[in-house]
Amino acid sequence: MDGMIEQISNRLYQVTLFPKITGFDNFICAWVHKGSPSFVVDPGPSATSRQLLKALQDLNILHLDYILITHIHIDHAGAVSELADVFPDAKIVCHPAGIPHLKDPSRLWEGSLKTLGDIGKAYGPILPVAGERLVDAEGFNADNIISILTPGHSPHHASYEFGDHLFAGEAGGVFEQQSPDSFYLRPATPPRFFLNVSINSIDLLMGRDPTTICYGHYGVTHDAKEMLAKHRDQLLLWNRIMGEEIGNFHEKEFVRTCMDRLLKDDPLLQGFFRLDADQKEREIFFLTNSIRGFALSLTDSTDNA
Numbered sequence: 001m002d003g004m005i006e007q008i009s010n011r012l013y014q015v016t017l018f019p020k021i022t023g024f025d026n027f028i029c030a031w032v033h034k035g036s037p038s039f040v041v042d043p044g045p046s047a048t049s050r051q052l053l054k055a056l057q058d059l060n061i062l063h064l065d066y067i068l069i070t071h072i073h074i075d076h077a078g079a080v081s082e083l084a085d086v087f088p089d090a091k092i093v094c095h096p097a098g099i100p101h102l103k104d105p106s107r108l109w110e111g112s113l114k115t116l117g118d119i120g121k122a123y124g125p126i127l128p129v130a131g132e133r134l135v136d137a138e139g140f141n142a143d144n145i146i147s148i149l150t151p152g153h154s155p156h157h158a159s160y161e162f163g164d165h166l167f168a169g170e171a172g173g174v175f176e177q178q179s180p181d182s183f184y185l186r187p188a189t190p191p192r193f194f195l196n197v198s199i200n201s202i203d204l205l206m207g208r209d210p211t212t213i214c215y216g217h218y219g220v221t222h223d224a225k226e227m228l229a230k231h232r233d234q235l236l237l238w239n240r241i242m243g244e245e246i247g248n249f250h251e252k253e254f255v256r257t258c259m260d261r262l263l264k265d266d267p268l269l270q271g272f273f274r275l276d277a278d279q280k281e282r283e284i285f286f287l288t289n290s291i292r293g294f295a296l297s298l299t300d301s302t303d304n305a
């Protein structure tokens with residue numbers, strides 16, 4: 001299978017990557033900017049590194065200035081080593097908390113297998129990169145690329161601004177355009193999630209006045225600020241609904257009950273019902289993780305109170 005190249009604007013491409021997992025066909029992408037500077041945002045899983053390299057060849061990209069990592073999860077950073085080998089001049093920019101894991105990904109790989117199981121296996125193991133290739137994203141500002149540290153989805157999450165484009169990773173949720181006027185947007189809040197940290201990150205991104213938001217999953221919209229505001233409201237709605245349910249945290253059906261309520265009451269999740277069966281299965285897996293993350297953060301705050 002080849003990666004699927006879509007031209008987004010003059011020099012920007014979305015390369016869709018196809019890991020061998022049912023329901024994951026239009027879910028994972030790398031963002032590629034050809035020109036000066038030339039860069040890739042999130043090389044994707046190691047299992048699809050050949051698809052990405054083939055796409056870069058088809059785009060006649062012979063040089064990369066940067067590999068920008070939004071976060072070190074193996075569906076985003078997994079192919080970093082394979083890409084770095086082929087493009088020896090590329091600097092790899094990553095949140096400082098992620099850098100040690102790129103140098104030595106053994107614990108990251110173990111953790112990924114534990115969290116993701118067979119999905120993790122299908123993404124494939126992430127390989128180490130040499131320390132001298134790595135650049136701290138904190139304060140990074142070069143060639144019109146500005147990094148913004150946006151912890152929330154993970155503690156080592158960064159977003160990248162380039163002109164009026166924002167490469168937001170999962171800081172603005174998980175997105176899917178379903179028709180010209182309908183989309184699906186889901187919080188990506190696995191444990192350890194902290195609502196205030198996520199909200200602060202969204203506020204930082206909105207403060208940059210972006211026009212175009214390029215999602216880590218999946219696709220692009222040109223009303224970036226409005227989409228970020230919608231996601232911010234969505235997190236607050238989840239907080240209210242989950243807060244009402246949290247008293248039943250120890251019930252066996254807790255996650256199921258929360259999921260039913262969220263799918264009923266969250267307007268941005270309504271696209272779930274338009275997904276096909278395999279995609280629904282994928283989303284139930286990730287919704288479960290997001291609900292767990294939210295619930296644990298709520299139980300923490302009651303414990304501390």
Ligand SMILES: [Zn+2]
Nearest residue numbers: 073075076216
């Ligand atoms: Zn992801």
